[in-house]
Amino acid sequence: MRLRTLPLSLAGIVLGALLAVKDHAFSYLTLVLLALTTVSLQILSNLSNELGDTLSGTDRADRQGMRYSLQAGEMTVPQMKRLIAFFAGLSCVLGFGMVWSAFGTVLAPLPAAFLLLGAAAVWAAMHYTLGKNPYGYRGLGDLFVFLFFGLATVCGGYFLTCLAWDWQILLPASAIGCFSVAVLNVNNIRDMKSDAATRTTVALKLGLHRARIYQTALIAAGWVLMTVFAVLNAQGWGSFAYVISLAAFLTHLKGVWTREDRALDPMLPLLVIGTFLFALLGGIGFLLA
Numbered sequence: 308m309r310l311r312t313l314p315l316s317l318a319g320i321v322l323g324a325l326l327a328v329k330d331h332a333f334s335y336l337t338l339v340l341l342a343l344t345t346v347s348l349q350i351l352s353n354l355s356n357e358l359g360d361t362l363s364g365t366d367r368a369d370r371q372g373m374r375y376s377l378q379a380g381e382m383t384v385p386q387m388k389r390l391i392a393f394f395a396g397l398s399c400v401l402g403f404g405m406v407w408s409a410f411g412t413v414l415a416p417l418p419a420a421f422l423l424l425g426a427a428a429v430w431a432a433m434h435y436t437l438g439k440n441p442y443g444y445r446g447l448g449d450l451f452v453f454l455f456f457g458l459a460t461v462c463g464g465y466f467l468t469c470l471a472w473d474w475q476i477l478l479p480a481s482a483i484g485c486f487s488v489a490v491l492n493v494n495n496i497r498d499m500k501s502d503a504a505t506r507t508t509v510a511l512k513l514g515l516h517r518a519r520i521y522q523t524a525l526i527a528a529g530w531v532l533m534t535v536f537a538v539l540n541a542q543g544w545g546s547f548a549y550v551i552s553l554a555a556f557l558t559h560l561k562g563v564w565t566r567e568d569r570a571l572d573p574m575l576p577l578l579v580i581g582t583f584l585f586a587l588l589g590g591i592g593f594l595l596a
Contacts, residue, residue, distance in 0.1 A: 496510045
């Protein structure tokens with residue numbers, strides 16, 4: 308299930324919800340269902356990704372990352388398919404409950420639109436590397452990660468928490484989106500050698516040096532976007548509490564520029580934790596300011 312990546316999906320929900328709860332009424336049940344739905348979707352994505360990479364031959368013995376269940380022989384393909392089906396169903400049930408809790412109905416146009424968005428999220432989670440033409444093998448993973456791990460989690464977390472909207476939320480949402488793409492990109496930089504035979508990624512298109520520049524630009528863009536939001540909405544120094552997480556990002560970038568292959572692997576969970584701390588501190592800072 309790649310538990311070390313789960314804080315990434317929660318980061319957007321945490322930030323969006325904390326930005327919403329300060330000035331609005333909210334439901335604890337909706338918040339819990341938001342978090343559970345998001346985690347279920349990411350687990351679904353991780354499992355589907357492992358199955359897709361195994362069936363396509365991408366996960367081979369020379370892969371630089373951690374070994375997963377199918378690669379290690381700890382699970383069979385039919386077992387993995389059943390597990391994927393379970394989490395697909397669980398994501399649908401949790402998402403339905405989340406929308407019902409937020410709106411009190413699923414029959415009106417707005418909650419129906421969120422159900423459609425949820426269906427799109429389930430599809431995207433399963434088809435990154437699964438299916439006849441997975442978008443992750445065509446270099447489109449970065450776009451989908453930005454949309455679903457950034458815009459959808461922060462904006463969705465904000466709106467479903469308070470049923471109100473502020474266009475400025477797109478700034479922190481885009482910041483989390485940039486960091487989420489950076490998590491994918493460092494994973495793809497690590498796996499460039501093994502990926503080259505079976506798939507296309509942005510890192511492969513750019514080459515190692517430019518992929519590192521891309522990684523730096525993504526993280527810099529995330530910090531700029533959040534800082535613009537903080538300046539526009541500053542209510543004291545607490546609004547800039549997310550700066551405490553800067554050391555994690557700087558350490559990550561140092562590792563990206565000095566490490567290769569398997570040695571890069573620790574930089575992935577470091578960025579995930581850094582992103583979660585960034586979101587948590589950013590949200591709490593605004594809440595308490």
